[in-house]
Amino acid sequence: xxxxxxxxxxxxxxxxxxxxxxxxxxxxxxxxxxxxxxxxxxxxxxxxxxxxxxxxxxxxxxxxxxxxxxxxxxxxxxxxxxxxxxxxxxxxxxxxxxxxxxxxxxxxxxxx
Amino acid sequence: xxxxxxxxxxxxxxxxxxxxxxxxxxxxxxxxxxxxxxxxxxxxxxxxxxxxxxxxxxxxxxxxxxxxxxxxxxxxxxxxxxxxxxxxxxxxxxxxxxxxxxxxxxxxxxxxxxx
Numbered sequence: 001x002x003x004x005x006x007x008x009x010x011x012x013x014x015x016x017x018x019x020x021x022x023x024x025x026x027x028x029x030x031x032x033x034x035x036x037x038x039x040x041x042x043x044x045x046x047x048x049x050x051x052x053x054x055x056x057x058x059x060x061x062x063x064x065x066x067x068x069x070x071x072x073x074x075x076x077x078x079x080x081x082x083x084x085x086x087x088x089x090x091x092x093x094x095x096x097x098x099x100x101x102x103x104x105x106x107x108x109x110x111x112x
Numbered sequence: 113x114x115x116x117x118x119x120x121x122x123x124x125x126x127x128x129x130x131x132x133x134x135x136x137x138x139x140x141x142x143x144x145x146x147x148x149x150x151x152x153x154x155x156x157x158x159x160x161x162x163x164x165x166x167x168x169x170x171x172x173x174x175x176x177x178x179x180x181x182x183x184x185x186x187x188x189x190x191x192x193x194x195x196x197x198x199x200x201x202x203x204x205x206x207x208x209x210x211x212x213x214x215x216x217x218x219x220x221x222x223x224x225x226x227x
Contacts, residue, residue, distance in 0.1 A: 034215070043116075043205050043218030044156070087155070099146060100207065100216055102156040 002103030003027065004088045009107040018075040020106050022088030025069040032091050033064060035073045037084040038105070044087065047073065083110045115139060116208050118219030125196055125226055133191045133222045135206030141186035142208035146216070147179075150203040162189040196226040 005023040012018040024033065032051050036044040048055055048062045050071070055062045061074040075082055087105040091098050119134045135145055143164045148156040160181055161169040168181035180192040189208075193200055203223050209216040 038156075041203070041221065041223070043118075043207075043221050045218070046215035049215065085155075098209075099158060099161065101158060102148075104155050 002101055003031075003090050004103050006086070006088055006103065006106045008104065009109065011109045011111055012075075012078045013111050014080060015077055018078040018082065018108060018110070020073040020075075020086050020088075020108065021070065022073070023070045024088070024090050027068050027090050028092070030092060033062065033068075033071050034089040034091055034100075035060070035062065036087045036089065036100075036102075037082075038087070039081075039084045044102075047086075078108075078110045080110050080112060082108065084108060115210065116206065116217040116219045118204075118206055118222050120222060121220060122223045123225070125224070127197055127226055128195055130192055130194045131196055131224060133193075133204055133206075133224075135189045135191070135208070135219050137187045137208045137210070137217075140208075140210050142189075142210070143186060144209060145183060145189040146207040147181065147189075147191050148205045148207065150205060150221075156205060159191075164189075193224065196224070198226045200224065201226045 032049050034049040035047040038044045048060050050062045050064055064071045085105040085107050087102050115138050117136045125131050145162040147159045149159050150156045158171050159174045162181045162183040164183045170176045178194055183189040203221050205221045206219045207216045
C-alpha cells in the first residue's frame, strides 16, 4: 500500500510556482521521499528525492518538514509541459532493487 | 535519452492470442526489473518483479500463468500476456533500477488493446 496522501488534482497558472503537497505521516526514519511525474501515455519520470534536508535540482525543489510527516514539491515556473500526474512516494532505502509503490498522485493542470 | 526501452509501444491483438512485451535496459545491466499495469485514470499497479536467472515474484492477485515473465539476460525482460481477453487491455510499463544511482528508470509503456 502507498504510504502517502496527495490531493487528487490542482491547477496552476503558467509561469507561476506550482506547490504540490504530500502527507506521509507514518514515514520511518530510514525512508526517503521521492517524487515522480507521469505525462499522459508515457512512463513515469524521476524528479527529485530527499531524506530530511531540502533539496533542489534543475527540475524542482523539495521541502520536507522538520518532523518529516509532510513535504512539498515546488516547480518554480510552471509551463504547459508540466501538466502531468505527480506521485509522491516513500521508499525504505536507496537500494536499487526496492519496489516503487505508487499512490493515486496529484493531477496537475497548468493553465495558459 | 531513454535508458529503458519498451517494445512495442502499441499493440492490438485478438482475444485468445498471446502478446509479448519487451523491456530493455539500454546502457546498463539490470538484475531486477519491475512490471506495472495501469488502467485509464488510475495509478500504476505493480504486477511483478523480474529477476535475472530466476523466477519472477508476483504481487498478490496477479496470475503468474497468465502473465509470463522471463528475464533471460541482464538487459532484457519480457512479459507475455497469454490468452489475452479484452479486460487485459491496459497500459503496461516496465522499470529498471540502475546500479549506483538512486532513481529507477521507466520504459515508455506499451498500450495493449485486445479486441
